[in-house]
Amino acid sequence: xxxxxxxxxxxxxxxIYLRALEHAQQEGLTCISSQELSERLGVSAxxxxxxxxxxxxYGKQGRGYPVAALADALRRHLQVDKVWDVVLVxxxxxxxxLARYKGFTHRGFRIAMAFDRxxxxxxxxxxxxxxxxxxxxxxxxxxAGIKIGMIATPAAAAQEVANMLVFAGVKAILNYxxxxxxxxxxxxxxxxxxxxxxxxxxxxx
Amino acid sequence: xxxxxxxxxxxxxxxIYLRALEHAQQEGLTCISSQELSERLGVSAxxxxxxxxxxxxYGKQGRGYPVAALADALRRHLQVDKVWDVVLVxxxxxxxxLARYKGFTHRGFRIAMAFDRxxxxxxxxxxxxxxxxxxxxxxxxxxAGIKIGMIATPAAAAQEVANMLVFAGVKAILNYxxxxxxxxxxxxxxxxxxxxxxxxxxxxx
DNA sequence: GCGTTGTTGTGCAAATTGGCACAAACAAGA
DNA sequence: TCTTGTTTGTGCCAATTTGCACAACAACGC
Numbered sequence: 326x327x328x329x330x331x332x333x334x335x336x337x338x339x340x341i342y343l344r345a346l347e348h349a350q351q352e353g354l355t356c357i358s359s360q361e362l363s364e365r366l367g368v369s370a371x372x373x374x375x376x377x378x379x380x381x382x383y384g385k386q387g388r389g390y391p392v393a394a395l396a397d398a399l400r401r402h403l404q405v406d407k408v409w410d411v412v413l414v415x416x417x418x419x420x421x422x423l424a425r426y427k428g429f430t431h432r433g434f435r436i437a438m439a440f441d442r443x444x445x446x447x448x449x450x451x452x453x454x455x456x457x458x459x460x461x462x463x464x465x466x467x468x469a470g471i472k473i474g475m476i477a478t479p480a481a482a483a484q485e486v487a488n489m490l491v492f493a494g495v496k497a498i499l500n501y502x503x504x505x506x507x508x509x510x511x512x513x514x515x516x517x518x519x520x521x522x523x524x525x526x527x528x529x530x
Numbered sequence: 531x532x533x534x535x536x537x538x539x540x541x542x543x544x545x546i547y548l549r550a551l552e553h554a555q556q557e558g559l560t561c562i563s564s565q566e567l568s569e570r571l572g573v574s575a576x577x578x579x580x581x582x583x584x585x586x587x588y589g590k591q592g593r594g595y596p597v598a599a600l601a602d603a604l605r606r607h608l609q610v611d612k613v614w615d616v617v618l619v620x621x622x623x624x625x626x627x628l629a630r631y632k633g634f635t636h637r638g639f640r641i642a643m644a645f646d647r648x649x650x651x652x653x654x655x656x657x658x659x660x661x662x663x664x665x666x667x668x669x670x671x672x673x674a675g676i677k678i679g680m681i682a683t684p685a686a687a688a689q690e691v692a693n694m695l696v697f698a699g700v701k702a703i704l705n706y707x708x709x710x711x712x713x714x715x716x717x718x719x720x721x722x723x724x725x726x727x728x729x730x731x732x733x734x735x
Numbered sequence: 736g737c738g739t740t741g742t743t744g745t746g747c748a749a750a751t752t753g754g755c756a757c758a759a760a761c762a763a764g765a
Numbered sequence: 766t767c768t769t770g771t772t773t774g775t776g777c778c779a780a781t782t783t784g785c786a787c788a789a790c791a792a793c794g795c
Contacts, residue, residue, distance in 0.1 A: 343729070344710075403733050409732060499724065504553065521546065523720075527609045
């Protein structure tokens with residue numbers, strides 16, 4: 326089970342599997358086949374079996390996969406069996422929505438701090454947080470040992486914010502700004518510009 | 531240039547190229563090499579050249595690609611050389627943020643209508659729109675001929691909303707709800723659950 | 736006990752995707 | 766005009782990714 330040997334495409338599907346398993350569990354299922362999962366996910370059953378087999382033999386022939394145990398295993402592999410503190414930068418409309426979103430905590434994440442540059446916003450409330458001055462970001466994030474950041478600023482500020490986060494020790498960035506970020510190799514970035522998926526679809530319309 | 535022959539991985543990179551070109555254009559560049567684009571994007575130069583060559587020969591040896599002309603061409607291929615009307619369903623925090631987001635229009639999209647189920651919200655303002663009753667969705671969307679929908683409801687309502695959108699003639703859905711949607715083959719769905727990319731990154735932390 | 740049905744894990748082949756490297760094309764300066 | 770320096774488009778190969786198909790195994794009814 327050498328971590329470095331598991332291809333990223335496989336890892337990138339695990340959260341999808343986990344989400345489906347959690348839904349199945351809420352519906353009261355205790356056992357689920359790759360076939361059933363396939364229909365709920367749009368991933369082929371063979372694909373699912375092959376992916377899961379890279380992490381161990383969780384399935385039982387004739388019955389399928391035990392929902393709770395498999396979900397636990399995936400959470401362990403994804404390291405979301407604990408709750409990660411996250412730092413949010415940029416508290417506009419989107420930042421507020423993120424700060425108030427209830428869906429993070431029970432899936433492994435908690436927004437622990439929020440920063441902005443605008444003096445009008447600093448000191449105001451966002452969710453249950455007080456917006457802090459971005460000039461204090463480095464110290465605060467470093468002291469708290471936070472490893473994950475979310476950027477919800479305009480594009481023009483995003484790269485500069487990314488640099489601050491990297492400097493403060495952040496190793497994973499979720500970027501909502503519509504711009505590519507340049508970061509060191511040991512820092513991961515995922516992008517959530519909503520226009521990108523829209524344009525991917527209009528090609529086919 | 532048979533459309534059906536171009537693999538989806540290639541199409542899925544076009545919006546990224548377009549975004550980078552638009553930034554380059556704002557900086558005043560008139561010509562850009564695949565090498566330069568590569569550095570701005572994190573996609574290999576050979577990849578970029580091969581992708582672009584599937585749509586025609588836009589580059590000039592010795593100089594690179596003409597920024598404005600290539601951007602125009604990509605917009606044509608992605609069909610974002612016009613502005614698409616989009617219907618938004620679910621006007622909570624996220625829905626509001628989307629309705630007020632200024633980044634859509636100049637990249638090919640305009641939220642033309644917003645719907646919610648909650649009587650408290652119906653009739654209120656969201657961005658420059660008035661929130662409408664979801665029971666009128668089918669008729670309104672059909673009449674306006676809208677082909678693109680955005681779902682920003684809780685997960686529990688998302689599949690039902692998707693069914694309504696499909697019934698109303700929508701062919702592309704951007705889904706913010708953390709759940710897989712089942713739709714007919716001729717309808718495309720893209721997903722933007724923020725927890726998925728976060729979990730993809732924690733695997734490597 | 737035994738056949739029947741259902742499901743996994745995996746070896747192997749097919750298909751897709753990415754990268755290298757180079758000829759051809761162009762620009763610019765002498 | 767000739768030479769030098771760039772950069773594209775693409776043929777070819779390597780690597781990755783997916784899909785098929787089946788042996789091995791488990792449960793269940795009779």
